Amino acid sequence: AQSVAQPEDQVNVAEGNPLTVKCTYSVSGNPYLFWYVQYPNRGLQFLLKYITGDNLVKGSYGFEAEFNKSQTSFHLKKPSALVSDSALYFCAVRGQNRDDKIIFGKGTRLHILP
Amino acid sequence: EPEVTQTPSHQVTQMGQEVILRCVPISNHLYFYWYRQILGQKVEFLVSFYNNEISEKSEIFDDQFSVERPDGSNFTLKIRSTKLEDSAMYFCASSALSTGQETQYFGPGTRLLVL
Numbered sequence: 118a119q120s121v122a123q124p125e126d127q128v129n130v131a132e133g134n135p136l137t138v139k140c141t142y143s144v145s146g147n148p149y150l151f152w153y154v155q156y157p158n159r160g161l162q163f164l165l166k167y168i169t170g171d172n173l174v175k176g177s178y179g180f181e182a183e184f185n186k187s188q189t190s191f192h193l194k195k196p197s198a199l200v201s202d203s204a205l206y207f208c209a210v211r212g213q214n215r216d217d218k219i220i221f222g223k224g225t226r227l228h229i230l231p
Numbered sequence: 232e233p234e235v236t237q238t239p240s241h242q243v244t245q246m247g248q249e250v251i252l253r254c255v256p257i258s259n260h261l262y263f264y265w266y267r268q269i270l271g272q273k274v275e276f277l278v279s280f281y282n283n284e285i286s287e288k289s290e291i292f293d294d295q296f297s298v299e300r301p302d303g304s305n306f307t308l309k310i311r312s313t314k315l316e317d318s319a320m321y322f323c324a325s326s327a328l329s330t331g332q333e334t335q336y337f338g339p340g341t342r343l344l345v346l
Contacts, residue, residue: 149332160235160322161274161337168332207274211331218287219335221266221274 119144121210123222130198131230138193138225140208144217150191151209151219152182161207167191178202198229233257235338237323243344244313252308252341254323263306264324264335265298267291274322280306281329313345 120143130136142148149168153161165176172184182193193206208222236255244250256263265277278288280298295311306325310317320342324335 151334153337158240158339160237160339161324163334163336166332166334209274213331216287217331218276218279218289220276223273 119210119212119217119220121208121220121222123206123208123225125225126223127226127228129228129230132200133197136193136195136198136202136227136229138206138208138227140191140193140222141189142191142208142210143189144210144212146213148191149211149213150182150184151211152176152180152191152193153207153209153221154178155205155207155224157204164193164206200229200231203227203229233336235323235325235336237321237338237341239341240339241342241344243346246315246345247312250310250313250343252310252321252323252343254306254308254338255304256306256323256325257327257336258304260325260327260336262286262326262329262333263298263300264326265308266322266324266337267319268322268340269316269319277308277321279329286329310343313343315345318343318345 122141151166152164167174167184175181205224207224211219238253263280268274278292279286297309320340322340323338326333326335
């Protein structure tokens with residue numbers, strides 16, 4: 118069965134510092150991996166995805182994520198956090214089998230301190 | 232940039248009443264989805280829809296739920312007889328394809344409160 122875990126409910130980072138939001142997953146076979154962000158009163162916005170190829174994926178707003186197959190992780194990173202990055206972040210995974218559905222993590226609230 | 236839109240943004244209803252949540256997917260997309268997020272919990276898949284029929288549904292999507300694309304633009308989720316536990320944020324999404332790697336684009340959600 119597919120699953121995705123975001124072990125931290127909340128992450129606090131000072132503005133200008135690097136940030137990491139953790140995600141681990143479990144699928145049979147190779148995964149498709151996604152990060153979405155949700156700002157208050159808004160829907161989920163796509164940030165980036167890993168399909169195949171380079172393990173380091175670059176996305177919107179300066180975010181990137183690194184696919185690590187041996188650790189089954191897809192942590193979201195940004196070198197220098199902005200206050201405007203404060204939001205709820207969701208990791209999602211989908212297996213490559215035809216019947217696999219996208220599964221979301223429970224979300225991590227990122228709080229950037231000015 | 233094209234967006235998925237949803238109406239209403241908030242809906243309050245009495246238990247046992249029917250509600251219809253509306254979505255306008257991105258215009259050239261062919262695959263449509265509904266998800267829900269109970270407060271403080273995960274985003275959960277409900278149903279996917281393609282070519283005027285349901286392609287997949289989860290165990291949550293029981294007989295009280297139905298989806299429809301009544302015209303060329305709207306995609307609706309109907310809950311026939313709402314229960315307290317249906318209170319959640321409901322998200323519509325759409326994608327151009329359904330290859331698994333295709334990005335799904337989400338609307339802002341409808342917050343449903345069942346009293």
